Structures are given as C-alpha cells and as structure tokens.
Amino acid sequence: MARNVALRRAAPPAVVGLALLLGAMTVGYAWVVARHLRDDARETSRLLGRVFAGLNDPHPDAATEALLDLARQVRSLGIPIVVTDTAGRITALDNAPPGVAADPARLGAWIARLDRENLPLVQPGVGTIHYGALPVAQRFIGLAALQGAVFFCLVVLAVWAYRSQVAAARDRLWAAMARESAHQLGTPLMSLTGWIAYLRDNPDTTAAEVASHLQADAERLERVAKRFERIGRPARREPIGLGAVAERVVSYFRPRLPTLASPVTLSLAATGPGPTALGDSVLVEWALEAVIKNAIDALSGRGGRIDVAVEATARTARVTVRDDGPGVAPDVRAQLFEPGVSTKPGGWGIGLALARRIVEQQHAGRSGVRAGIPAGEREVSLALNPAQEAAVRYPGGPLLVLAGAGSGKTRVLTARIAYLIQERGVAPARIFAVTFTNKAAGEMRARVATLLGADPRGLWIGTFHALSARLLRREAALLGFGPNFTIYDQDDSESFIKRLLEQRGLSPKAYPPRAIHAIISGAKNRMLLPE
Ligand SMILES: Nc1ncnc2c1ncn2[C@@H]1O[C@H](COP(=O)(O)OP(=O)(O)OP(=O)(O)O)[C@@H](O)[C@H]1O
Ligand SMILES: [Mg+2]
Structure with missing residues (x-):
C-alpha cells in the first residue's frame, strides 16, 4: 500500500524528467543531423567546383580525373551501392556492412534487401545499380523515434493532469458539501440554543409560548438531515406542488431578510400549491433555496427586490427567481454552475x-441564467407521465387503475387527492383513501400534505381498521352506544365467549369458544341478527 502510494507520487515527476531528457536529446540530435546535412552540402558544392575546374582544364586527363573525383565523393556520402553487370557479376561495391563483401551468401541477401528498399536502376553500358538509403535518413528515423517517445510522455502527463484535476474538483465538492451541511445545521441549532437560554432566563415562560419556535427549529433540522441523506441517491418521483414548495422556501426566508438598512423584499407569484410535478420535494426545495440565497447575497448592502414566480405550461412547470441586483459577473458567467466558482469572500x-x-x-429538468437579464434565474421542469396524468385528472366516477409494484400507485392516488381538492374544489372530508398498513397511510398523508402545502383537515386517509373505528366512533350514538367503546380483537372475543359459557355453566371443552366465535362471525357476514 505505502509502496504503491510512494510509486504514484514519484511517477509524475519521473515522467516529467523523462520527457525533458528525451526532449533535450531530440533537440541535440536534430542539431547534429542538421550539421551533417550542412557538411554534405559543403562537400557537394566543393566537388561541383572541382568538376567544373576539371572540365575547363585543357589537360587531356583532367576531365576523367574530375569524373573519378565525383565518383569518389558520391561514395563518400555513405550510400550503400552495388553495381552488377548483365551477367550478374559485381563490378562495383561501396559502403557495404563489414564482412558482407567476402561472403557471397550474405552479399546476395544484402543486395536483395537493397532492392526491397529501392527499385534497382538499370544503366545501359554499366549494368544494374542496387542502392540503399543515405545514412542521414537512418538518423531521421532515430529522430522520429525520439520524438515519438517525447509525445508519449506528454500524453501520459496530460492524462495524469486531467485525472488529478477531476480528483481536485471532487475534493473541493466534498469539502464544500461538508461545510454546507455544517452551515445548514448550524442555523437551527443556534436558534435552539438561544431558546434554551431564554427559557433559563425566564423560567415562568409557558410551554405554549416557545413550543412552536422549538418545533420550527426541530423541523428545519429534520429537513436538513433529509437533504443530505437524499442528495447522493436517485431522486424520488412523487407528485410535489411547486407552488407549495416555493411558498415554504419564501416563508422561510421572509423573516430573515434585511428590513432596516438596505431592505430586501421577497415576493412570490404563484396561483396556489400547484402545479404538480414529479420529484423530491426536499431536494427541489433545497435547489430553490440556494438560488434565492444567492439573490439575497447579491442584494446585500444595497437592497432591492426578489421575485419568485411559479408557472405551469402545457407539460412543464417553471420556477423563476429574479432579482434587481448587479447581475452575474461576466467572468464567472460561463462556469457559474461549476463547483468552486465563487466571487464571494469565503464562498465555496x-x-x-x-x-x-x-x-x-x-429531475431531468433544465436550469439556466437568462442572458440579458441581469439576475440569477432558474428553471425547474418536472412532469407526471401521460397515463398517470390521465388517472389523476379522470373526470368520471369509479376508475380502476392496475399498476405493478413500484410503478407509482401512491403517487397517482395522492396526486389525484390533491387535484380533487385543489382544482375540483372537493371538500377533504368527502375523500376516503384506504390502504392496508399504517406506514402506507402515514406516507400517503404526508405526501398529500406536501402537495397541498398544509395538512388536509378532515381528509379520510388510513387503514381499514383505523377508518372503520373512526366511523364507528362517530356514528356509535345511532346504535345507542357512547363514543368510548372498546374494540375486541380475536383473543378478547374468545375469552369473552368463554366467560359467558362459564356463567351459563357450560363447559368450554364441549363448546370450544373458537368454534362459537366462527359461527357468530359467519352469521355476521350473512347479516343475520341474534334472533
Ligand atoms: N443572483 C445573482 N446575482 C449575481 N451573481 C450571482 C447570482 N447568483 C449567483 N451569482 C454568482 O454566481 C457565483 C456562484 O454561485 P454559487 O451559489 O454557486 O456560489 P456562492 O454563492 O459564491 O457560494 P456558496 O453558495 O457555496 O456559499 C456567485 O459567487 C456569484 O458570483
Ligand atoms: Mg450561493
């Protein structure tokens, strides 16, 4: 482990060193190659001078001498050359690798290799010329290999730099999230501490006076805890009333706005708790809060107004936050939504x-800042699927919805309840929502409350047993009972039957109470009265 870490730490500097070394070698090598080419050019030019001098010399052998000189010079360039005559005999051989000339088999193989490199030239009167590459070409191949190595090092470095940048962004986000959680928890905690101190100083305070404040702080703490629990998971898809969410966020901020010097006003334009969108109300609330907080920051010290608007279009819902502050600084506009981009001292x-x-x-929505409007603006778009929408808005009487596990039955039911109350004006007391378990009923009630933005008083949501008991208590007077009756379960009923049998001197052995209970139950199911 430790060795791995040490290796990973040492690797980037090692690669940088290697790249620098190879780069320096490339430069040196290129310089040497250039020098060689320059020397070659000088030698060739000098030779040309001598050839011309020989051709102009009136001495009869001078021209031949010049040509021989030329041939020598060409050989000295280092090009491997073999000349064969028409019979295949070697008439000239230059710059062969050492030992090849003496060994006919190696000589044949070498000539074949030259022919593969360059097609042989046929020169009438001389024969066939087989030739290889200039030595300087070999040097270029070396140079290319060096450059390849440098390039490879640079690619490795680029990948490493990219990965460490991604890791750094993640670390920043991480640290910022930790700070944000501490910050969000800090506010209600501080308020709670304040109330505790107040109670200490004023021992005569009645509980009722502070209970609602304490409860508000506790609720806030709970909401913050929920946020951090949910931010890392796929979002829930429950119907949420965006108007209600916006109302909650706005009422959270209102008492906290500066009112004396540089006052800030916060207004909400929404037509009610709707429109309904599918999502996680805890998270949407958080997003909206972050945007409104920015608007308040932007207006701090100068005052101004913030307008929050909730609108519904055909298939989407939109929440807009607009402030009349200075607008987004141009240099952060492009990366506004990147973590770590901030113009505020101490901003994360x-x-x-x-x-x-x-x-x-x-939430598969869209968000953005509108260009030209000098203010932060956010859009949130969320929707129910068409089949759910149809079920929620069904206008007729009974409707049977068949839906599998996890397909959003509760979502449809709660959205329908909210729709009936909000848009069809149905009184909550006329809605009866029955489910099997207490947990499901509690969940349903909470969701309807979220959608409506308030606990729907009088709404009948519960299990079969709870709702039946409620009905019985309400209507008991019709049967001549008071509302304080006790409901017997199976065991209670059986021991009651046993007691009755004993009173009549009958043996529970001969008349098992369980069997009698079953007979009574059966009679009740068939609506048979005791007579
Ligand atoms: N309504 C606004 N008006 C002007 N500038 C804004 C507005 N909203 C955001 N910005 C700019 O966008 C930047 C990024 O905002 P963001 O909320 O991501 O971070 P922050 O507010 O700086 O810090 P943090 O929210 O982590 O405390 C801000 O620093 C600010 O420059
Ligand atoms: Mg912010």
Whole structure:
C-alpha cells in the first residue's frame, strides 16, 4: 500500500524528467543531423567546383580525373551501392556492412534487401545499380523515434493532469458539501440554543409560548438531515406542488431578510400549491433555496427586490427567481454552475452546482441564467407521465387503475387527492383513501400534505381498521352506544365467549369458544341478527 502510494507520487515527476531528457536529446540530435546535412552540402558544392575546374582544364586527363573525383565523393556520402553487370557479376561495391563483401551468401541477401528498399536502376553500358538509403535518413528515423517517445510522455502527463484535476474538483465538492451541511445545521441549532437560554432566563415562560419556535427549529433540522441523506441517491418521483414548495422556501426566508438598512423584499407569484410535478420535494426545495440565497447575497448592502414566480405550461412547470441586483459577473458567467466558482469572500461556489445537480441530473429538468437579464434565474421542469396524468385528472366516477409494484400507485392516488381538492374544489372530508398498513397511510398523508402545502383537515386517509373505528366512533350514538367503546380483537372475543359459557355453566371443552366465535362471525357476514 505505502509502496504503491510512494510509486504514484514519484511517477509524475519521473515522467516529467523523462520527457525533458528525451526532449533535450531530440533537440541535440536534430542539431547534429542538421550539421551533417550542412557538411554534405559543403562537400557537394566543393566537388561541383572541382568538376567544373576539371572540365575547363585543357589537360587531356583532367576531365576523367574530375569524373573519378565525383565518383569518389558520391561514395563518400555513405550510400550503400552495388553495381552488377548483365551477367550478374559485381563490378562495383561501396559502403557495404563489414564482412558482407567476402561472403557471397550474405552479399546476395544484402543486395536483395537493397532492392526491397529501392527499385534497382538499370544503366545501359554499366549494368544494374542496387542502392540503399543515405545514412542521414537512418538518423531521421532515430529522430522520429525520439520524438515519438517525447509525445508519449506528454500524453501520459496530460492524462495524469486531467485525472488529478477531476480528483481536485471532487475534493473541493466534498469539502464544500461538508461545510454546507455544517452551515445548514448550524442555523437551527443556534436558534435552539438561544431558546434554551431564554427559557433559563425566564423560567415562568409557558410551554405554549416557545413550543412552536422549538418545533420550527426541530423541523428545519429534520429537513436538513433529509437533504443530505437524499442528495447522493436517485431522486424520488412523487407528485410535489411547486407552488407549495416555493411558498415554504419564501416563508422561510421572509423573516430573515434585511428590513432596516438596505431592505430586501421577497415576493412570490404563484396561483396556489400547484402545479404538480414529479420529484423530491426536499431536494427541489433545497435547489430553490440556494438560488434565492444567492439573490439575497447579491442584494446585500444595497437592497432591492426578489421575485419568485411559479408557472405551469402545457407539460412543464417553471420556477423563476429574479432579482434587481448587479447581475452575474461576466467572468464567472460561463462556469457559474461549476463547483468552486465563487466571487464571494469565503464562498465555496457550491450553491448553484448543487442546484444544477438537483434540477438536471436528479429531475431531468433544465436550469439556466437568462442572458440579458441581469439576475440569477432558474428553471425547474418536472412532469407526471401521460397515463398517470390521465388517472389523476379522470373526470368520471369509479376508475380502476392496475399498476405493478413500484410503478407509482401512491403517487397517482395522492396526486389525484390533491387535484380533487385543489382544482375540483372537493371538500377533504368527502375523500376516503384506504390502504392496508399504517406506514402506507402515514406516507400517503404526508405526501398529500406536501402537495397541498398544509395538512388536509378532515381528509379520510388510513387503514381499514383505523377508518372503520373512526366511523364507528362517530356514528356509535345511532346504535345507542357512547363514543368510548372498546374494540375486541380475536383473543378478547374468545375469552369473552368463554366467560359467558362459564356463567351459563357450560363447559368450554364441549363448546370450544373458537368454534362459537366462527359461527357468530359467519352469521355476521350473512347479516343475520341474534334472533
Ligand atoms: N443572483 C445573482 N446575482 C449575481 N451573481 C450571482 C447570482 N447568483 C449567483 N451569482 C454568482 O454566481 C457565483 C456562484 O454561485 P454559487 O451559489 O454557486 O456560489 P456562492 O454563492 O459564491 O457560494 P456558496 O453558495 O457555496 O456559499 C456567485 O459567487 C456569484 O458570483
Ligand atoms: Mg450561493
């Protein structure tokens, strides 16, 4: 483990060193090659001078001498050359690798290799010329290999740099999230501590006076805990009333706005608890809070107004936050939603990054700042699927919905309840929602409350047993009972039957109470009265 870490730490500097070394070698090598080429050019030019001098010399052998000189010079360039005559005999051989000339078999193989490199030239009167590459070409191949190695090192470095940048962004996000959680928990905790101190100082305070404040703080703490629990998971898809969510966020901020110097006003334009969108109310609330917080920050010290609007279009819902502050600084506009981008002293740049994650990744919505409007603006778009929408808005009487596990039955039911109350004006007391378990009933009630933005008083939501008991207590007077009756379960009923049998001197052995209980139950099912 430790060795691995040490290795990983040492690897990038080692690669940098290697790249520098290879780069320096490439430069040196290229310089040497250039020098060689320059020397070759000088030698060739000098030779040309001598050839011309020989041709102009009136001495009869001078021209031949010049040509021989030329041939020598060409050989000295280092090009491997073999000349064969028409019979295949070697008439000239130059720059062969050592030992090849003496060994006919190796000589034949070498000539074949030259022919593969370059097609042989046929020169009438001389024969066939087989030739190889200039030595400088070999040097170029070396140079190319060196450059390849440097390039490889650079690619390795680029990948490493990219990965460490991603890791750094993740670390920043991490640290910012930790700070954000501490910050969000801190506010209600501080308030709670304040109330405790107040109670200490004023021991005569009645509980009722502070209970609602304490409860508000506790609720806030609970909400914050829920946020951090849910941000890392796929978002829930429950119907949420965006108007109700916006109302909650706005009422959270209102008492906290600056009112004396540089006052900030916060207004909400929404037509009610709706429109309904599918999502996680805890997270959407968080996103909206981050955006409104930014608007408040932007207006701090100068005052101004913030307008929050909730609108519904045909298939989407939109929440807009607009402030008349200075607008987004041009140099951060392009990366506004990146984590760590902030113009505030002590800002972590986490607010908008979180909001975008919530809206775009967790709710498949869109978010953005509108160009030209000098203010932060957010859009949240969420929707029910068409079949669910149809079930929720069904206008007729009975409707049977068949839906598998996890397909959103509770979502449809709660959205329908909210729809009936909000848009069809049905009184909550006329809605009866029955389910099997207490847990499901509690969940349903909570969701309807979220949708409506308030606990729907009088709504009948519960299990068969709870709702029946409620009905019985309400209507008991019709049967001549008071509302304080006790409901017997199976065991209670059986021991009651046993007691009755004993009173009549009958043996429970001969008349098993369980059998009698079953007979009575059967009679009740067939609506048979005791007579
Ligand atoms: N309504 C706005 N008006 C002007 N600038 C804004 C507005 N909203 C956001 N910005 C700019 O976008 C930047 C990023 O916002 P973001 O909420 O991501 O981080 P932050 O507010 O700086 O820090 P944090 O939210 O983590 O405390 C801000 O620093 C600010 O420059
Ligand atoms: Mg912010």
